[in-house]
Amino acid sequence: MAVCSPVTRPLTVLGVPGPGAEDVLVAGDGTVWTGTADGCIHAVDPEGAGTRRVVRTGGRPLGLEWLPDGRLLVCDARRGLLAVRPDDGHLEELVTEVDGVPLRFVNNAAAAEDGTIWFTDSSRRFGIEQWEDDLMQHTCTGRLLRRSPTGHVETVLDGLAFANGVALAADESAVYVAETALRRVRRVGLVDGRPLAGHEPGQAGRSSAPSDGGLLCADLPGYPDNISRGSDGLVWVTVAAPPDPALGMLQRSPGLVRTLARRVPQVAKPRPRRSVRVVAVDAGGTVVHDLGADAAGWHMATGVREQDGRVWLGSLAEPAIAWLPVDAG
Template identity: 35%
Template sequence: MKRVAMGLLALVLALAAYLSLWPVPVEPVAWNAPAAPGYTGVHAVNSRLAGLNLIALGDEAGPEHVVLGRDGKLYAAVASGRVLRMNPDGTGQEVFATTGGRVLGFAFDAAGRLIAADAVKGLLAIGTDRQVTVLTDKVDGDAIRYADAVVVARNGKIYFSDASTRFAPASWGGTYEAAVLDIIEQRSTGRILEYDPATRATRVVVRGLSFGNGVALSEDEQTLFVAETGKYRVWKVAVAADRLDVAQGSPQATVLLDNLPGFPDNLMRGQDGRIWLGFSGPRSPNVDSLAGKPFMRSLTLRLPRAMWPVPKPYGHVIAFTEDGRVVADLQDATGTYPETTGVTETADRLYVQNLHLKVLGWKAR
């Protein structure tokens, strides 16, 4: 019995040493997570996102960003690094371009080029001849590690997010894995960058974001709307801001939507002045409870991945106006179509983007 007891003690001590001392890639900091609002008020539980029509993508998966081109074709960036092109009903699918990385957001410029935020390669331009060119992969001599979302202004300037300067998908197992590490750490290294094609200069507009994600422009193009995934909010930032740290406080950067019920992801302008926002997942009480406990957040990475506090599958997208009024809320509490990163609104359809599925969902407007 004594040997058994000593063996168990040794096992417990070894496990304690592992959980306490095994190196992990994050250096978490404490932060104050607001009490989750739950699904109430304008976000009351509903089934308006249930029963989507599905477009099969064959062997492709993760149509995280979708755009209707001026040629009437639907373009979708998928996990393989390809950009697919198809008819609006999903027929006629073809590979438009392959970047060798992972395009997470894209938009078309006035010349018809597809401007892509590639999480591995940086900011790219894909010409009408389908040739891929790197526009920028550095700012002030520092690498752009996690290009995420992009929008092109009428004057040609390009605004895009660099979600994390700590965790590059190319180095940490992919976009999802790098995002998890960044949000667990909460060092708020995300930033929004501007690239000017006329001068080929790249500058920092704003920094200090906890996984800076979706980006959209106001109608007058004087303001950027920015989704801050790690802190459940959406910012309004003046395009004229320069190297602004949101933690310092400034009238050039204000919170428009705060304490959201999920992790905000892509932002896309829709019809009639609406801006659509997707939630890649709902809030987790377990995750929020660890906000002020950096050591415990480190400990979670020492556990098997199956034990990580991953949010449950839940479909949720909203639309809001430029003054922050929520005008649409669509949910699928069953999680049949989860990880809803955003919405592409056309004249007659809503295409709902997602992170990992082999289908693209849509519903009639």
């Protein structure tokens, strides 16, 4: 992907009563949903008229998605995969462990029409509080998982370099998953809701390289976080921060060097630079939109939803969500 400057758009910021509004999800009536670091799920009026706290999960909600039955699917980094009724906040645990091992870092998901859920576990070694350590250690222990409508869970891709955002193609012929550390989005072809040959569960191995070269896009202009399919049919990809040369060099270093880097004081570790950026690609990986905004008052876009020409953004770093228009007019 050719790196160029994004088209700048004005940014509208809406505060929420909690830190780190990491993802966004838009309901049919325009209400925007988000989860914050204090464990709360909020419903936000899109015109800034206020917010409503729906439930506190007791964990750390990240990715949000709609289930076919109208419930809110919540990727809780600490608790696992949850389902929440939006009217009364009733909460149900869907997946808390895989193969008898508790999930460590559930991050993002996409739900098919038949109820199949595709979701990521970013790391087997580090939790949400140490996400930067996983990037520096370059553990490549992330996974793309599939929960069938009957509740059976299996691993589709293993060895991912910080598995993150998930999205389905409009016709559900493919599932896409972001690898933050490698600045790319992987593509897994599907037939009848199952991975094509070469991506069968248990055959993916633990390599960080695609088993069949299946990439939607690579060499992104920064580190991708959540991704989603917009109302325009495009796959929208957040770019949480520009590439960091120091982080790249550390990831290429011997394992001992990466381990010792954990002992470096926090102030000396690589930190994300302030930016606001999001790109949209078609099914062939061609960039259709590359949008940015002034990052002085709000930064680090980690969640994205395009709805009728308005691009909603969440942020791991901000107590607010934001939106920008796709078109200048």
